[in-house]
Amino acid sequence: MRVLGIDPGSRVAGFGVIDVAGQNRHYVASGCIKTPTNGTLPERVKALLDGVAQVVATYQPDIAAVEIVFVNVNPQSTLLLGQARGALIAGLVTANLPIAEYTALQVKQAVVGNGHADKDQVGHMVQRLLRLSGMPQADAADALAVALTHAQHQGGVARQLGSGLTIRRGRLG
Amino acid sequence: MRVLGIDPGSRVAGFGVIDVAGQNRHYVASGCIKTPTNGTLPERVKALLDGVAQVVATYQPDIAAVEIVFVNVNPQSTLLLGQARGALIAGLVTANLPIAEYTALQVKQAVVGNGHADKDQVGHMVQRLLRLSGMPQADAADALAVALTHAQHQGGVARQLGSGLTIRRGRLG
Numbered sequence: 001m002r003v004l005g006i007d008p009g010s011r012v013a014g015f016g017v018i019d020v021a022g023q024n025r026h027y028v029a030s031g032c033i034k035t036p037t038n039g040t041l042p043e044r045v046k047a048l049l050d051g052v053a054q055v056v057a058t059y060q061p062d063i064a065a066v067e068i069v070f071v072n073v074n075p076q077s078t079l080l081l082g083q084a085r086g087a088l089i090a091g092l093v094t095a096n097l098p099i100a101e102y103t104a105l106q107v108k109q110a111v112v113g114n115g116h117a118d119k120d121q122v123g124h125m126v127q128r129l130l131r132l133s134g135m136p137q138a139d140a141a142d143a144l145a146v147a148l149t150h151a152q153h154q155g156g157v158a159r160q161l162g163s164g165l166t167i168r169r170g171r172l173g
Numbered sequence: 174m175r176v177l178g179i180d181p182g183s184r185v186a187g188f189g190v191i192d193v194a195g196q197n198r199h200y201v202a203s204g205c206i207k208t209p210t211n212g213t214l215p216e217r218v219k220a221l222l223d224g225v226a227q228v229v230a231t232y233q234p235d236i237a238a239v240e241i242v243f244v245n246v247n248p249q250s251t252l253l254l255g256q257a258r259g260a261l262i263a264g265l266v267t268a269n270l271p272i273a274e275y276t277a278l279q280v281k282q283a284v285v286g287n288g289h290a291d292k293d294q295v296g297h298m299v300q301r302l303l304r305l306s307g308m309p310q311a312d313a314a315d316a317l318a319v320a321l322t323h324a325q326h327q328g329g330v331a332r333q334l335g336s337g338l339t340i341r342r343g344r345l346g
Contacts, residue, residue: 041274
């Protein structure tokens with residue numbers, strides 16, 4: 001299973017692609033989708049849509065995992081972040097990808113094992129779990145962390161379904 | 174010129190289509206794009222994208238005008254509204270429509286002549302300017318008001334360009 005993780009941002013969106021096979025996770029690619037600094041909202045939306053389309057076409061993921069953002073700095077930046085997130089999800093929907101969503105708390109718990117971990121700890125664990133020689137840039141590291149979170153949850157779900165099916169076999173068969 | 178006005182909302186987006194010919198404005202259509210009440214964000218984004226695509230395909234507008242929203246009720250509703258607005262603009266960008274944006278103040282000034290007008294006054298003036306026999310529903314009325322605002326601003330720009338060309342004719346000819 002190939003997972004595309006997305007870390008939404010109003011100016012820059014991080015992306016990270018990993019392959020998941022059982023308990024193994026392999027790094028495929030990561031990077032950023034940048035929007036024009038002084039662009040209008042439609043121009044920035046277009047940059048995000050085009051960026052998502054290009055990443056999906058290049059890496060052909062099976063599913064996308066997107067971080068559920070929540071900022072409270074000020075209403076205007078919250079609105080900008082929401083607009084960017086809506087555009088990114090529109091790009092993923094247009095590409096017909098299934099989409100899973102995870103909170104920052106879920107990401108930190110999955111990757112570091114501590115919901116109160118800081119960004120450095122998340123980056124460090126991403127580097128370690130994917131055996132990377134260097135630290136990816138911050139947005140890309142966060143996106144890879146979201147992808148790793150989906151891999152872990154998916155594994156959990158698959159195992160649950162597996163044992164559920166085993167238990168129910170007598171009744172289902 | 175056919176203008177599609179959009180009033181973004183996190184649950185329901187209003188749309189209104191008008192034809193503009195000189196100082197004449199003709200009502201074409203209006204309505205709402207509804208999102209599934211208990212839908213996930215990707216499901217709601219898909220409903221907004223599909224709705225915009227259907228409206229554009231049906232009415233073939235030349236340009237879209239979208240209200241610049243700003244709510245401060247709470248950060249969570251601001252984020253939801255931003256996401257919906259990003260998805261709607263993504264739909265318009267995907268349809269290759271040029272997009273103009275207007276603040277609520279600009280809409281009220283253009284339609285009522287008073288930036289502090291209330292919703293009822295806006296609805297009343299929309300009904301009057303478009304010679305409608307009945308009052309459109311609130312979301313649709315707001316969307317028609319945004320379309321009317323674009324018609325007025327566009328008229329202003331066209332007149333300015335026109336007089337500019339007249340003045341420059343000697344040099345350009």
